[in-house]
Amino acid sequence: MVNRNDPRQYDELAEEWWKPNGAFAMLHWLAKSRCALIPEPARADAVLVDIGCGGGLNTKHVSGYRHIGIDLRQPNLRLAADHGLAAVRGDALRLPVADESADVVVAGEILEHVPDWRAAVAEACRILRPGGTLVVDTLADTWLCRFVAVTLAERMPGGPPPGIHDPALFVPPQALLSECAGFGVTLELWGLRPAALSLVRWLVRRRGEVPMITTRSKSILYAGRGVKHAHGSAHGRRDA
Numbered sequence: 104m105v106n107r108n109d110p111r112q113y114d115e116l117a118e119e120w121w122k123p124n125g126a127f128a129m130l131h132w133l134a135k136s137r138c139a140l141i142p143e144p145a146r147a148d149a150v151l152v153d154i155g156c157g158g159g160l161n162t163k164h165v166s167g168y169r170h171i172g173i174d175l176r177q178p179n180l181r182l183a184a185d186h187g188l189a190a191v192r193g194d195a196l197r198l199p200v201a202d203e204s205a206d207v208v209v210a211g212e213i214l215e216h217v218p219d220w221r222a223a224v225a226e227a228c229r230i231l232r233p234g235g236t237l238v239v240d241t242l243a244d245t246w247l248c249r250f251v252a253v254t255l256a257e258r259m260p261g262g263p264p265p266g267i268h269d270p271a272l273f274v275p276p277q278a279l280l281s282e283c284a285g286f287g288v289t290l291e292l293w294g295l296r297p298a299a300l301s302l303v304r305w306l307v308r309r310r311g312e313v314p315m316i317t318t319r320s321k322s323i324l325y326a327g328r329g330v331k332h333a334h335g336s337a338h339g340r341r342d343a
């Protein structure tokens with residue numbers, strides 16, 4: 104029995120990444136809504152760093168960037184590379200990327216998987232160029248999220264693999280806003296949920312795609328985007 108959130112669980116699940124109706128179905132739906140937040144590349148050699156890229160699901164929706172994926176697990180990186188990512192082994196808490204070198208940083212469903220989300224945010228903001236865009240989505244540190252994403256969802260057919268989440272690591276939205284602001288990134292956050300009817304249809308027939316829609320409540324799943332202002336601090340230092 105491995106501990107909750109042990110990243111080695113992904114090695115067993117490698118074959119699931121690219122099955123649209125497999126264990127990571129919701130990550131497919133999320134990749135689409137997340138990548139819609141990515142701006143058009145401002146120049147030919149623009150760089151997008153995809154932190155915790157997993158099997159590379161964002162590649163379906165990203166074009167025009169030099170797309171670099173970073174992940175802890177080798178089987179994920181192999182798959183991501185097969186789908187066109189420049190895949191690099193690394194830790195979200197210590198990214199192997201130079202300061203202020205990314206035009207876009209994507210942190211999709213990764214902050215709730217690291218032992219110190221504040222350190223991961225510091226790293227994401229460190230590698231982002233002034234004027235660059237940070238795109239995030241994660242799970243909220245609330246009882247409702249623990250109930251829905253762990254107690255309920257892990258028991259549902261098609262839900263997240265049991266043990267993949269550790270609710271102790273979920274991220275408070277307000278604290279994420281303040282943390283990013285401290286590094287010069289002004290985030291706007293909103294709630295996200297699967298469209299109810301499509302989800303029911305998907306649960307019954309296990310076919311088709313479920314659109315993710317925005318909600319006012321950020322108490323379960325939430326997403327956001329922000330731009331790093333010109334004087335944002337690098338090296339994980341906070342703005343004065």
Ligand SMILES: C[S@@+](CC[C@H](N)C(=O)[O-])C[C@H]1O[C@@H](n2cnc3c(N)ncnc32)[C@H](O)[C@@H]1O
Pocket residue numbers: 110113130133134154155156157158159160161173174175176179193194195196210211212213216217
């Ligand atoms: C829920 S998956 C999200 C994958 C991808 N972002 C997506 O949305 O399809 C979390 C990913 O983060 C990776 N991961 C977990 N801890 C990590 C860490 N400390 N540094 C880098 N990657 C990590 C896992 O291996 C896994 O691929």
